[in-house]
Amino acid sequence: MYQYYFIFRSVTSAQHSLFVLRDYGIAAVLVPAPAAQSFGGCGFALRIKAADAYSAAAKLRQSMLVFQRVLRSVDGARFEEVAL
Amino acid sequence: MIYFDHAATTMPKQPEVIAAVQKAMENAGSLGRSGHSAARLAAETAFQCRLLAGEMFDIPPEQVAFTFNTTHGLNIAIKSLVEPGDRVVVSGFEHNAVMRPLYAIGADVKVAGQVLFEPEETILAFRRAIKADTKAVICTHVSNVFGYILPIEEIASICSEREVPLIVDAAQSAGILPVSVKKLRAAFVAMPGHKGLYGPQGTGLLLCGRIPRPLLEGGTGSISLSRDMPPFLPDIAEAGTQNVHGIAGLSEGLKIVKKLSTAGIAAHERDVLGHIASALSQDERLCVYYGGKEKQIGALSLTCTDLSCEVLAERMAVKDIAVRSGYHCAPLAHKSAGTLDTGTLRISVSAFSTQEEAEHLISFFSSIKLP
Numbered sequence: 544m545y546q547y548y549f550i551f552r553s554v555t556s557a558q559h560s561l562f563v564l565r566d567y568g569i570a571a572v573l574v575p576a577p578a579a580q581s582f583g584g585c586g587f588a589l590r591i592k593a594a595d596a597y598s599a600a601a602k603l604r605q606s607m608l609v610f611q612r613v614l615r616s617v618d619g620a621r622f623e624e625v626a627l
Numbered sequence: 628m629i630y631f632d633h634a635a636t637t638m639p640k641q642p643e644v645i646a647a648v649q650k651a652m653e654n655a656g657s658l659g660r661s662g663h664s665a666a667r668l669a670a671e672t673a674f675q676c677r678l679l680a681g682e683m684f685d686i687p688p689e690q691v692a693f694t695f696n697t698t699h700g701l702n703i704a705i706k707s708l709v710e711p712g713d714r715v716v717v718s719g720f721e722h723n724a725v726m727r728p729l730y731a732i733g734a735d736v737k738v739a740g741q742v743l744f745e746p747e748e749t750i751l752a753f754r755r756a757i758k759a760d761t762k763a764v765i766c767t768h769v770s771n772v773f774g775y776i777l778p779i780e781e782i783a784s785i786c787s788e789r790e791v792p793l794i795v796d797a798a799q800s801a802g803i804l805p806v807s808v809k810k811l812r813a814a815f816v817a818m819p820g821h822k823g824l825y826g827p828q829g830t831g832l833l834l835c836g837r838i839p840r841p842l843l844e845g846g847t848g849s850i851s852l853s854r855d856m857p858p859f860l861p862d863i864a865e866a867g868t869q870n871v872h873g874i875a876g877l878s879e880g881l882k883i884v885k886k887l888s889t890a891g892i893a894a895h896e897r898d899v900l901g902h903i904a905s906a907l908s909q910d911e912r913l914c915v916y917y918g919g920k921e922k923q924i925g926a927l928s929l930t931c932t933d934l935s936c937e938v939l940a941e942r943m944a945v946k947d948i949a950v951r952s953g954y955h956c957a958p959l960a961h962k963s964a965g966t967l968d969t970g971t972l973r974i975s976v977s978a979f980s981t982q983e984e985a986e987h988l989i990s991f992f993s994s995i996k997l998p
Contacts, residue, residue, distance in 0.1 A: 553849045553862050554659035555689055558674035573670055574662040583850030587659070587670075 547596040548588040548614040548622070549603070550576045557587035560608045567602050569595045580614055580622050588614075600627040629948045629984050634771055634799060634926045634955075634975035636821045636828055641883060641979075644876040648827055651875035658869045659848035669871045676874045677861070679881040684816065684834050685807035692833040692864035693874060697798040698724040699842075700817030700833035703864055704794045705765065707839040708814065709734050713762035716753065716791075718777055719963035720770040723956045725796055729765075737761075741963035744918030746778040753782050761791045763814070768800035772960040772971060773916050774900070774926035776804065783811040792837070798822065799925050801832075802884045803893050808834045815839065823892075823925075823977070824884060826877030829870050839864050883978075892978040893924060899976045899985050900927055906989040913992070916964065916971070928964075928971035936972040939995075948991055950974050 549571075551557035557573055564571045571589040578584050589610075591599050596613070603610060614622040630638060651672060656665030658673050677688035684691075694700040701724045709715055711733040717725060719741030729736050739756035740749035757764060764786050768779050779795060786793040792814035797806050802823030808816055813836050820830025833839070841856045845866030849857045856863050884892065897920045904917035904927055916928045931939050940952035953970045954961055961967040974988065 552859060553847075553857065554670050555674060555677065555861055558670045559688060562674065562678070573667050578851075581850075584852035586849050587662075 545593040545615045545617060546619070547591045547593060547599075547625070547627075548574070548576065548580075548616065549591060549599065549610040550581055550586060550588050550612050550614065551610055552582070552586055554587045556608065556610075557589055560603055560606075560610065561589055563606045563608060564589070564591075564599055564602060567598075569599050569602065571595075571599065577614070577622055580612075580624075582611055586611075597627055629987050631974045631976065631980070631984070631988060632949045632951050633977035633980070634822065634973060635951055637823065637825055637977045637979075640827065640876070641825060641879070643883070644825060644827065644879045647879040648872050648876040651872045655871045655875065658871050660846075660868075672871055672875045672878065673869065676878040676881065679878055679885070680832055680834070683806075683881060683885065684801075684832075685809040686834050686836075690808075690835045690860050692835055692839075692861040693869050694817070694831035694833050694864075695829055695870065696821075696831045697796065697817045697819045700815070700831050701725055701765075701794070701796060702728050703833055703839050703842045704815035704817055705729060705763070706732070706842060707837075708763040708792055708794070710762070714758065714760050716756045716761055716764045717959075718749065718753075718766045720767055720773070720775060720777065720960040721765065721957065722767065722771055722796065722798065722960075723958070724798070725765050725767070726959055738959065738963075740777070743773055743775055743916065743964045744922045746776075746781075746922065750778050750781045750785075753785055757785055757789055757791055759789070761789070763792050763794060765794040765796065767796040767798070768804065768806070769798075769924060769926075770957070770960055771799050771926065772955045772957050772973060773918075773928050773964060774799070774923040774975075775918060776800075776922055776924055779811065783813065787812050802880075803889060803896060803924055805889055808836055812836065820873065820877040820880065824877060825880035825978075827873045830873040830877045833864060835860055835864065841866060843867065887978055895978055896924055896976050896980070899980045899982060900925070900974075902982060903927060903974060903976075903985050903988060907992055910992055926973055926975040928966070928973050930966060930969050930971055936970050939972050942995065943991060946991055948988055
């Protein structure tokens with residue numbers, strides 16, 4: 544099953560998004576962004592189940608919260624960028 | 628102890644603040660560095676505090692930067708806006724946290740509004756002093772020495788009209804008077820966490836109406852491959868490990884203020900301070916600087932004709948009454964008020980000061996025998 548990683552530029556942006564998604568009943572886990580996949584190295588991501596990914600993207604856009612990109616991974620090792 | 632030195636730091640800290648600090652010390656990791664549960668707790672703790680502060684001071688949480696104290700925040704703000712030789716307008720009641728950075732930079736400092744408890748005069752003075760080439764206006768909201776409430780909304784309005792950035796020192800007003808970054812359209816508002824917000828020492832907030840320059844460069848946990856600091860808030864202002872333990876306590880302090888409300892706290896402080904001022908004003912040996920409930924809050928200064936402020940404060944300390952004497956790190960305020968020769972003895976209150984404590988203080992003054 545795919546897991547989706549919403550990449551943010553900072554822990555504050557990611558945490559803000561996590562709070563908003565929580566309000567909408569969408570579960571997310573704050574994790575460090577895969578360094579090679581983040582812009583400029585480091586950064587934070589929200590890991591979200593595949594079933595919630597589209598809804599999460601919509602809610603974040605609606606709340607004017609900016610994520611840099613979305614990656615998906617099957618096993619947490621290989622990532623591919625996706626457009627939501 | 629009968630504690631009337633709340634303008635220096637409020638104490639004792641409330642049990643919920645102490646408990647939150649302890650819990651964070653036991654469970655919270657470093658903010659923005661890792662993904663384990665301790666680091667996630669740190670991230671949640673920090674963001675909760677930004678949210679509470681953002682709601683209280685009318686600013687998005689990302690624009691709330693953590694500092695170690697007001698001085699730290701003011702240094703970031705001032706050094707973001709002021710270059711050597713720049714014309715800067717300040718009030719006549721500024722703290723050294725404002726004046727020393729300006730002197731160090733070599734700014735061309737113009738002082739406006741030196742008359743105590745005369746807000747109309749203060750407004751006129753700012754209107755006269757702010758010119759087209761003014762690079763910044765810096766104004767304390769409440770004098771830490773005299774408790775004088777400066778007309779910050781009107782000064783902010785003049786700054787907006789003339790498109791001059793405003794820095795507000797809210798060291799003595801945050802948590803007591805309404806402070807809205809949006810309404811003031813301030814470039815920066817600096818405040819402590821450990822005074823009117825009832826958090827621990829070593830905490831402060833810089834509310835950023837614009838992107839500051841970094842005062843410190845270092846690790847932020849973001850865009851680590853870049854040689855430069857991240858160009859976005861709050862990371863640009865927060866190099867190095869943050870004081871998450873203190874921030875946890877500050878969140879609880881903010882909740883206390885929210886629960887009591889700034890209006891409630893202000894009314895209470897005005898009552899206690901007004902009572903003290905009325906009683907001490909009867910004593911002919913004392914010169915009490917009191918401007919009335921509308922123009923003053925939090926702090927009251929006095930001088931004594933027969934005794935130095937330091938000796939008076941020492942006698943009070945012997946009786947376990949805590950006040951502060953001297954210049955209170957604000958010689959400009961004393962120059963403005965005419966107390967530069969003596970300094971003052973300062974009595975300052977909090978939301979938790981009681982009328983019983985006030986009576987105790989008043990009875991001390993009644994009992995002292997002066998030479």
